[in-house]
Amino acid sequence: MNLDVDTSMPSTASATAVAKPRGRPRKTLEEREDGNRKGDLIAAAAKLFRQKGFDATSTRDIAAAVGMRSGSPFYHFKSKGDLLYAVMAEGMRSAIEKQQLTLKNANISLSNSEQTKQEARRLLHVLIRHHFEVMLGAGSDFIPVMLYEWRSLTPRQRTTMAKMQRDYEAVWLPVLEALFASGQLKCPVKLARLLIFGALNWSVQWFDAKKEASLDDLTEAAMALFIKD
Amino acid sequence: MNLDVDTSMPSTASATAVAKPRGRPRKTLEEREDGNRKGDLIAAAAKLFRQKGFDATSTRDIAAAVGMRSGSPFYHFKSKGDLLYAVMAEGMRSAIEKQQLTLKNANISLSNSEQTKQEARRLLHVLIRHHFEVMLGAGSDFIPVMLYEWRSLTPRQRTTMAKMQRDYEAVWLPVLEALFASGQLKCPVKLARLLIFGALNWSVQWFDAKKEASLDDLTEAAMALFIKD
DNA sequence: CCTACCGATCGGTAGG
DNA sequence: CCTACCGATCGGTAGG
Numbered sequence A, B: 001m002n003l004d005v006d007t008s009m010p011s012t013a014s015a016t017a018v019a020k021p022r023g024r025p026r027k028t029l030e031e032r033e034d035g036n037r038k039g040d041l042i043a044a045a046a047k048l049f050r051q052k053g054f055d056a057t058s059t060r061d062i063a064a065a066v067g068m069r070s071g072s073p074f075y076h077f078k079s080k081g082d083l084l085y086a087v088m089a090e091g092m093r094s095a096i097e098k099q100q101l102t103l104k105n106a107n108i109s110l111s112n113s114e115q116t117k118q119e120a121r122r123l124l125h126v127l128i129r130h131h132f133e134v135m136l137g138a139g140s141d142f143i144p145v146m147l148y149e150w151r152s153l154t155p156r157q158r159t160t161m162a163k164m165q166r167d168y169e170a171v172w173l174p175v176l177e178a179l180f181a182s183g184q185l186k187c188p189v190k191l192a193r194l195l196i197f198g199a200l201n202w203s204v205q206w207f208d209a210k211k212e213a214s215l216d217d218l219t220e221a222a223m224a225l226f227i228k229d
Numbered sequence C, D: 001c002c003t004a005c006c007g008a009t010c011g012g013t014a015g016g
Helices: A037-052 A059-065 A080-106 A116-136 A142-148 A155-170 A172-181 A189-201 A215-226 B037-052 B059-065 B080-106 B116-136 B142-148 B155-170 B172-181 B189-201 B215-226
Strands: none
Touching: A037 A059, A037 A080, A037 A142, A059 A080, A080 A116, A080 A142, A080 A155, A116 A142, A116 A172, A116 A189, A116 A215, A155 A172, A172 A189, A189 A215, A189 B189, A189 B215, A215 B189, A215 B215, B037 B059, B037 B080, B037 B142, B059 B080, B080 B116, B080 B142, B080 B155, B116 B142, B116 B172, B116 B189, B116 B215, B155 B172, B172 B189, B189 B215
16 A cells, blocks of 8 residues: 655666665664655554544654654654645545446446446445445544544645545446436435435444444445435 | 533522622623523533534633633633533533424324324434434534544543433434334344434534525435435 | 643754 | 754643
């Protein structure tokens, strides 16, 4: 999983292939493969922001979580707010990427033959299942932070995040419209979208991977709740 | 609306009815009817906690909002956390009270004749409409704070709030069970409850009283989304 | 309820 | 990326 938000960091192998092993200071096993210390910070921040909230998490907490001193996160990020934004942007980038992959694997065929009724239903199932995975799957702190810490973004950051959210939801809308057209969804698409995402997003508040139902169970329940026939 | 959380404040008229007008310092129009300065603090805290979040709101903000000096809120509340708890507890107390009244006015008749199918549906409609009112109606900051600031409660406070929430939801469960039994709800009641509350509670994030649909529209949409037939 | 105050913590920076 | 540090702010308290 690539955690870098921008690609401005120099890649290890540069253009001219020089054979001579440069005098790069040797690293211990724990220390090597840095160069994405930035990514470590983002991951640690995501975990802490989710646990305690943005305002209650200090940059010192985050630094300590990756073994840095209190001032060092500011070598990688201009401000605490920029770190929050990096968490959210990386979360959405990754979620959109995974969603595209999931759809590819599901072998989409919407707007095809007359089977579109079954097909739209199957697609929603895939989308919901993926959404649960992104929110509740192993090591998914990014999207919960994105969902619940909007308040701390600047107006400009909000605009960008809103754009990414539109990208994420872009693939849902035609599915909902097809379901509405075929009578499997009785609620106007615009409000249906908001209510359905609410039902799903709220699961972050109560889902317990150790006890409650599985993500498959959740998906079945959601389908049964929203879809007619 | 009574905002006092405990009734420990002395009432104005005491046991022995003395005719003589006591030398109570005269108050201007703005100042009179205090004695619930405590209530003022709770209302101001609710508004600010909702706007900026608990951690980002200072006790000085709250004090200033009611025209007090920075140290004065601590005359009324032991700590900032106690003030948060007072907001939530008052919110739930009021919501439960209003819910009972709403149900009384709706003239319940569940588990009556064979009309229970229509009746269960109508009851859910009433409950949903009331829930939207409590979350999104004029001056309702208490429940949104309760929904989104759990993290800042102590374990003991959480237990009490969970108990109040159970009271609030107690009346929903038989309705959902009746709907499930009659085939109007296809989703297992336990998960249905969580998903439905999620869909409703999330509206706090996007509802705009000035633009979007009315609370009635929301209620119709939710019913159409959840209920079969 | 105000005045005056305290210790702790926080985001962030200079300079290496 | 560390050291050393700063100004600001915060929750809370004593004493009236």
